[in-house]
Amino acid sequence: MLTKRIIPCLDVDDGRVVKGVNFVNIVDAGDPVELAKIYNNEGADELVFLDITASSDNRKIMIDIVKKVAKKVFIPFTVGGGIRTIEDIKNNLIAGADKIAINTSAVKNPQLIKRGASMFGSQCIVVAIDAKKQGNSWEVFINGGRTATRINVYDWVQKVVQLGAGEILLTSMDRDGTKDGYDIELTKKISENVSVPVIASGGAGSLQDFAQIFNDGKADGALAASLFHYDELKIADLKQYLLQSQIPMRIT
């Protein structure tokens, strides 16, 4: 039986993990390479690395870090942020990424999904979507949540899957950073209507939130950042809890 995935996310800015880092900690928790190693050893099922500034200036730095992180993780590794071209995808894959997340570029240039999937396989093209509730539906936002697109999330998901996306990383902007729980309604609606896995993101605050996003939200994976960086939740403890809640988990 396929297990549900627990996925820590490293938001990296200028070579440092920027979200939820406890700087007074003795261990330098701000180093993405060190954190990646810890999560790999603690039983994370996958790792996501997002370069949130993603300017072309520090692109080279990012590739170097991707390479270093890739040497420390022996679990699937997704890289995103500032991916604009087939060349960007290729360079990150060579650096050791297994999957590439595209967000803004996918909206601006949907053919990137199609070309990426046909060259490297759908399994390696993850479309990341930042969704914000507007009335009774959700709207796609780009540029790190700064720009509205008027595109309906549900329609967009259907389109990206048709173009060849192999996975959806779905972030609720309304829940992001609130610790009020994942957006169950949004995730369920998307997950039940697409043929590819959906990773829920935004809002994780407790053990119960994870159980709920799998049971009610029908997510295939659950992503969290600050909860893990701050050490508020240990991956091993979370997995034990979920296993006891009858949710299939990989225990290492």
Next chain:
Amino acid sequence: MITIVDYGLGNLGSIKNAFDKLNINSVISSSAKEIEKATGIIFPGVGAAGAGMKNLREMGLDEIIESLIRVEKPLLGICLGMQLFMSFSEEGNVNCLNLINGNVRRFNTKFKVPQTGWNQVKKNRASKLLKGINNNSNFYFVNSYYCDPFDKKIVKGVTEYGQTFCSVFEKKNIFGVQFHPEKSGENGSQLLKNFTDIVYENTTCS
């Protein structure tokens, strides 16, 4: 030397990283000459069967692999690499290398396809590759198709995904795994180590 065959498809860097971690020398190569000299061969692959076979033929690697089989060099196919060992693939209806009799079939299930994530391998026969790995251990899978060998005796591990499918086979020097050992944490490392042991055991004996 363990040689990772580069035929234009696959996450070769990840496989190399996994061997580096184990302090096992490996090299990535697309050169027929270099591949011929290998002690053991890793045949990776992600992507489509049609593109894979086309690349192999264009690079002349299909014949090299057949010659390596004749001299019984250990060969490990990973994911699409495993599937290309079979006679025929339903993916694009292509003829494959025919090293193992049988077909590659598409999942027929209500579950999401491709299967993406960690799933268990049930050991159903004594296996060299799975030595020291617990029954029902988790490995990372990404696949829409699976191998269905005619000779069921070569099936050493099976996995459930709406149906039971062959996830590990071993026939003499030909080994195949449907999952990605290079992405499967400690269990995957152990499997690659086991393959390496098979490779060097082979060398000393012959």
